[in-house]
Amino acid sequence: MPLVIGSGGREHALTLAFSRDQNVTDLHAAPGNPGMAAIAHTHAVDPLDGEAVAALATRIGSDLVVIGPEAPLVDGVADAVRAAGVSCFGPTADAARIEGSKAYAKDVMAAANVPTALAHVCETEPEVVAALDAFGSPYVVKDDGLAAGKGVVVTDDRAIALAHAKACGRVVIEEYLDGPEVSLFAVTDGSTVVPLQPAQDFKRLGDDDAGPNTGGMGAYTPLPWAPDDLVDEVTERVLLPTVDEMARRGTPYAGLLYAGLALTSRGVRVVEFNARFGDPETQPLLALLDSSLSTLLHAAATGRLHEVEPPRFHSGAAVAVVMAADGYPDAPRKGDQITGVDAAAAIDGVEIVHAGTAHDAEGQLVTAGGRVLAVTATGPDLPTARDRAYAGAEAIEFDGAQFRADIASRHGS
Secondary structure (H helix, E strand, C coil), X not given: CEEEEECCHHHHHHHXXXXXXXXXXXXXXXXXXXXXXXXXEECCCCCCCHHHHHHHHHHHCCCEEEECCHHHHHCCHHHHHHHCCCCEECCCCCCCHHHHCHHHHHHHHHHHCCCXXXXXXXXXXXXXXXXXXXXXXXXXXXXXXXXXXXXXXXXXXXXXXXXXXXXXXXXXXXXXXXXXEEEEEEEECCCCEEECCCEEECCEEEHHHEEEECCCCEEEECCCCCCCCHHHHHHHHHHHHHHHHHHHCCCCCCEEEEEEEEEECCEEEEEEEECCCCCCCHHHHHHCECCCHHHHHHHHHCCCHHHCCCCCECCCEEEEEEEECCCCCCCCCCCCECECHHHHHCCCCEEEEECCEEECCCCCEEEXXXXXXXXXXXXXXXXXXXXXXXXHHHHCECCCCECCCCCCCCCCC
């Protein structure tokens, strides 16, 4: 009986995958969203309250808690659940520092000899100025802490880079990495590492990668242009060394390890690590999953990952197009009525993944966050999946809706 913690698109995608899993007989979510409520029992529990999450898991008899967002992991919610004797998929607070602090992640990578961008950790303006001068343009400035996927500025404008650093406080300033970016997720129990298939997401708000960074405006998988040996190379050079180094430090890493990668002219480089499933890449990845998610995650949570078969994926492709609220990412508007969801979901191969949605006092579906929905479509090939996803997006309406028109259109870029 899985219990999914969170209320965003990633958590709805996980819940959908569990709902298709023949090994799952009952499904719960906390706090959930309208999409999750349609397929799972939802509970009004604060996902950042470890004791409340643990108490809920114990009360409903859950045999697996899956913590979706990064903030509860960094705050130690997984530790509280395990302390209550319930299996939990998600790293400890100590291990989740690999996402909670980019400086810490750089230290781990240096110790494990993992290829990544050269970087300086800066806490004062003179340090920032020196680092910007050292690396030159384009400038890459990252907030050291959690920033919901929006703490990174990549710009040719030195004033913008300096202003972002001042606003953040402690920052990591890096050399710019050329080449396309790829997301590779791996499930691990702290020893065995099982990679999933690669995906690519689109961080910028507008077409042709224009506008500000966001939490992600769409994604697709598989990547027909990616090197055939990419997964093997990243597993050997990035994932296994990182997991081994975390164990060596006495903070074994068990859960989902997300490697954001740049395929540069000098080879693969790690852009960042995340401690959970990425959003929106999770949506197309899990839409293609053809094996038991509960079996895989429970084995990782209980140290038995070596005992289960690796995950299987359907042939074909999947594309997710994110529909965002008016004003996103700076000041997303809430309360706009959403229509057309049922019509979109009726399109062959399409499922609607809720993220920032709610029901108003009249029971109408309305916007309630920046990224509102992800229209996720599967198909026998990438063009078909893409056409279906955009047909679904065109069927859905709310005031000020914005979405990119070029998701999965430029392979390898």
